[in-house]
Amino acid sequence: MSHPSPTPGHFCWYDLATSDAAGAKSFYGGLFGWTTTDDETPVGVYSHIRNGEIPLGGMYSLSDEMKQAGVPPHWMPYVTVEDAAASLERAAGLGGKVVMGPYPAGDAGILGVLTDPTGAAVALWQPKTPKGERVPNADHGAVCWNELMTGDTAAARQFYGEFFGWQANEMPMPTGMYTMFTLGEARIGGMMAITKEMGEVPPHWMSYVSVADCDATAAKAKELGGGVLVPPMDVPQVGRFCMIRDPQGAALSVIKLAAMPE
16 A cells, blocks of 8 residues: 555545445546556555545455455545554543554555444554645545544544544534534544434444535436435535445545635
């Protein structure tokens, strides 16, 4: 793997675990224009994803063990840390659960995966070689936001505050109270409570991809064999978004931003 290296506590990378790498490449290439480059690793092929010339993330095939364990195709966001091993140990002490790691990813760095006390999974990345800051942007196909959906916002607020040093600021929204996570002056992501109306939705982190036209992207996703889980809708002063799934079942949100988060 080759990951960028923003400031610790910032999202930096996005992995897709899929049951059909060829199908996923075709879908996302057709939807966002993403390109991929394959890299042979000791555990299989890892495909680096680029949005234009900008590295965005990667994809890999679910292992037989993961499939047998019932792990579905999914996207996983990474947060940069200074020490992956120490961070995983600290997360466990704060009520989280270590899922994997610390695991060396070649000469690029060390990764780990954990679930927070509410059950949402997030990955950690300790880079070995700094590659500079990556700032989220509104270009078509760029990841511009990350949002936690959880059944216990109070527990999540405490965990991420102690773990990454994120500050939590609440603001009323038409759909309920919304929490904005910040680190210093930077907006890191958001958080919303899972309501009864949403049904049996497990806690999870959802990444948002910026698009030029939300409705056209939703239609294109269906044309390419995917689906629309949440139809396009407007969020006042934020933009127009929808949630899609790829043909393998991995979910991702897309948004036509009214303005980039400052």
